[in-house]
Amino acid sequence: MSVKASILMSSAVGFGLIAGIAQAEEISVATVNNGDMIIMQKLSKAWEQETGNTINWIILEENVLRERVTTDIATGGGQFDVMTIGGYEAPIWGKAGWLTPVDDLGDDYDYDDLLEPIKAGLTVDGKLYAVPFYTESSFTLYRKDLFEAAGIDMPEQPTYDQIKEYAEKLTDKSKNQYGICLRGKPGWGENMAFLGTMVNTYGGRWFDMDWKPQLNTEPWKKAITDYVDLMTKYGPPGATANGFNENQTLFASGQCAMWIDATSAAGRVYDPKQSQVADKVAFTRAPVEETPAGSSWSWSWNLAIPASTQKAEVAKSFLKWATSKDYVKMVGESEGWVAVPPGTRKSTYALTEYKEAAPFAETVLEAILSADPAKPTKDPVPYTGVQFVAIPEFQGIGTFVGQQISSALAGQQSVDAVLEAAQAQVTRDMTRAGYIK
Template sequence: MRIPSRRRPRTVLVAAAAGTLLAPLLSGCWTGAGGTGSGGDSINVLMVNNPQMVELQKLTRAHFTKETGIKVNFTVLPENDVRDKISQDFANQAGQYDVATLSNYEIPIYARNDWLHEMNSYIAKDAAFDEQDILGPMRQSLTGDDGKLYGQPFYGESSFLMYRKDVFTEKGLTMPEHPTWQQVADLAAKADGAEPGMKGICLRGLPGWGEVMAPLTTVVNTFGGTWFDKDWKARLNSPEFEKATKFYVDLVREHGESGAAQSGFAECLNNMTQGKVAMWYDATSAAGSLEAAKSPVKGKIDYAPAPVEETKSSGWLYTWAWGIQQASRNPDKAWKFVSWASSKQYEQLVGDQIGWSNVPAGKRASTYTNPDYVKEAAAFQEMTKEAIEGARPTDPGVQPRPAPGIQFVGIPEFTDLGTKVSQEISAAIAGRQSVESALKKSQALAERISEEYEGR
């Protein structure tokens, strides 16, 4: 799927992409290489400070460097900070960092602007990497307009419905094998108050294009709505978009967690872990925390596919992946690191040395046939794999889309648009305005982008 060229010249587009993708620099503290470029037998890697990446940093010297002789200088930053620093270095092609953690939102955009090194030439010569073992939707989401791969996933996720099976049994409730959103709403009403202080469901309401807009957009998709039609006409005021948004807002206001307008992933995870909600629709990656050894709800949760209405599936798709900067001085050594960090062998290393619950899963089919992993993640691993394999990043709704993305629109401007629209939706969840008012303002914001892309 090719996003049409803009009215503005390419140099301006590159600057706009960089500027829109920049997040505020929050702290500026990091560990690692500092301002020096890579060279010789060393590479510089810039990555988000998520737990799986921190474990990678700990394992690299004793394993990757020992085996290859390649020294890896890590710069590790919180998510907002790392996005800012990556976009600056890659947009300017400064070459300070050879490799960076990028999501399936940024990689196609970066590839379009020639900021990334293609990986097909390396894959062709590296049979041991086993590219075909990477789950199909992951490969698709990291592919550029030219059909070449520009990223390799470190770990991935989709979304599904988590619910307290013990509460459902006690209340005589049955979760359908493939629930619809209306069925979920009915169950939320019946589970509301099942235990003292327990609400029926947790749904994100916190402003942010990656917070409330992620689950809400999957609801919009399966209700038949879309942010833009194939001709780039904004559709946030369409009956389908309005019906989905009103459904979501009404559900969380009537049967959702307290303080929903300020609840994101972390808050819902806390609510589910502490037994404050009976259901939660969110990322498949949450299951590992719910089933952790010290979790109060370990063994009490069951899992169902992302609810649908008009589509066969509706789960989102997200991955933290490795991208190699086009200006890298050491692309061959960078690939050696990327192929190691995304390999079956690395997963085995983590499983053996740290524990199988820490394996960066969600990217390889072989992970889900590994008996050690299957045993550790028995409660959710099959449902997670099905959710990822069922994700449709280029065809998530009922109509053709002008850009890829399930829980986002794969254009540089979406970070700003999604954030502003999320603020309007969150205000509706808080009861400060109607859904109609929120979407009227949101439509006006989206129409500005339509003007740039329409007819191209």
């Protein structure tokens, strides 16, 4: 038996089964195609060996995953037994009765070890409807070697004006070196996740207190104009196709001087097995402009069980395994401590091995805990959510606006034109939905 196999087998010990599972079952698990979830898929053989159950994995690109699981959950299709969903969907779907509560994973699960703001965001009327697999905020990753060579010092709290200045100095397209990489792929959880925070810190908001859209206001125009300008002059070609995974690949291969994105990327870009610049990376806070409010996002990827499943007990066994303290240790021992899922359990940040391997750990934890979904903007708003609006209609609204902005990034329309079109469409949507009287 290999060393890695021994680790998997030994780490599996102690993941007690939830009582009542009488015979082996196959469950279907839908998840996103990012690094943390790929590790979960790889290590899940330990759970299969211990329980005798098996997993049918459905691994999907982020936008496709959202579309597939949303359709399935809304229609009660029953295609999946476990879903990977975000902090946006969990409370909405839980309130609608579409998810199975997961408060009963056992005392040994140690619910008190979960970070309180994250747990609270997954709870509706006292019931927990999903458990966090990893949590993230956003921050600025940058190449300290390129900054030093250019004689630039990255401040602890950069502004977007400074980011533009640095991006210009650090762009050398003859070397495939781009000053900045940012999300351009359209989608409410892709380009709009980043752009939502950029609009926030420029002083903008999605809606005023009467739910009237604010998409053609000056803060939106200035934020989106600066974004298009940054990416057109200093970003990589084909940016409208680049989401989180694509930009992570560009950064890890040395093509980006700066990248503003999810804190969950840190474990991979600092990992020499996955990153060519692992020893050249530094990090600082997400940039601000007019206000610090909402400048970095608050997001969790969570495991949930649809109410339509016929295999809830087996699904709970898997959830308990994949989000436990022991799973964190299994990842550390098998894949390296820098790779453990961040931002879910207090105990992770007490592990000496993790603190030594992950110089970014405290910064990430601080960013996660400091994001305030209840106060995401400079001016008051009727919604919660930093980089999204926690209403069911936001999926369609956010994706439409993301598509419009992507067309501006591609040079097909002006920023003013796309924001006027977005304002008109979102006003119609909110009126039909009854928000605007």
